[in-house]
Amino acid sequence: MIATNREDELEGADVRRTRDRDEADEESRRRAVPRDHVVVRGAVGDDLSGVLSVGHRTWPATYEPIAGPEYVAMGLAKWWTSDVITDSIRKGRTLVAVEGDDVVGVATFGAQDESFVLWKLYVLPGHHGRGIGSRLMDAVVARAREGEHRRITLSYLEGNQMAARFYAGRGFVETHRERPGSGLPESVWMVLELETGESA
Numbered sequence: 001m002i003a004t005n006r007e008d009e010l011e012g013a014d015v016r017r018t019r020d021r022d023e024a025d026e027e028s029r030r031r032a033v034p035r036d037h038v039v040v041r042g043a044v045g046d047d048l049s050g051v052l053s054v055g056h057r058t059w060p061a062t063y064e065p066i067a068g069p070e071y072v073a074m075g076l077a078k079w080w081t082s083d084v085i086t087d088s089i090r091k092g093r094t095l096v097a098v099e100g101d102d103v104v105g106v107a108t109f110g111a112q113d114e115s116f117v118l119w120k121l122y123v124l125p126g127h128h129g130r131g132i133g134s135r136l137m138d139a140v141v142a143r144a145r146e147g148e149h150r151r152i153t154l155s156y157l158e159g160n161q162m163a164a165r166f167y168a169g170r171g172f173v174e175t176h177r178e179r180p181g182s183g184l185p186e187s188v189w190m191v192l193e194l195e196t197g198e199s200a
């Protein structure tokens with residue numbers, strides 16, 4: 001009897017779970033954004049190859065058209081090596097967006113002078129527009145707040161319209177530009193002021 005009741009309860013639970021699942025599936029279909037399959041977390045040592053892969057797959061697509069293959073080769077050799085990424089992971093300065101076993105997005109950050117700098121934000125081309133960049137950005141902002149930083153700075157290369165739109169849409173405003181010379185596009189620096197929660 002008790003067993004039967006339990007079974008009934010379990011069946012009831014199964015029906016509820018099925019209904020909940022159906023509603024979640026419907027919501028997911030409606031938004032066409034299966035965000036719940038993507039986890040954003042701090043990177044660990046095992047993420048190294050996934051992080052490197054994101055860099056090596058996003059850089060050519062992003063920068064070859066606006067800065068050329070030599071710039072891409074330079075950037076990958078300078079900023080996307082095992083040593084650089086391992087150091088960033090060890091220091092707790094790398095976030096990953098993971099779907100299943102795959103790293104599909106990466107953000108790295110660090111402190112420089114008074115600022116909290118977002119150094120890298122890259123989502124694999126096939127995954128753009130799914131909210132992954134926004135979730136990584138939210139996590140970066142949370143880290144900056146935890147560290148009681150008052151602002152986040154970043155730069156993108158002039159001509160990277162996707163980045164320009166994305167950052168402007170998240171409240172970043174341009175502060176200044178740097179000319180690297182050698183025919184390369186300018187670096188556009190932006191800032192996001194974080195509210196401190198203090199009353200004026």
Ligand SMILES: CC(C)(COP(=O)(O)OP(=O)(O)OC[C@H]1O[C@@H](n2cnc3c(N)ncnc32)[C@H](O)[C@@H]1OP(=O)(O)O)[C@@H](O)C(=O)NCCC(=O)NCCS
Pocket residue numbers: 058062121122123124127128129130131132133134135155156157160162163165166169
């Ligand atoms: C910039 C970038 C990190 C944003 O990541 P993302 O996961 O595409 O971002 P989201 O999905 O959260 O938001 C993208 C925005 O574009 C819109 N969008 C819709 N479809 C899109 C698509 N197919 N591709 C890109 N954006 C799309 C989204 O709706 C969203 O609009 P919103 O800004 O009004 O909210 C990502 O596009 C990227 O990695 N770009 C190439 C690398 C790069 O330039 N990095 C920045 C270096 S400074």
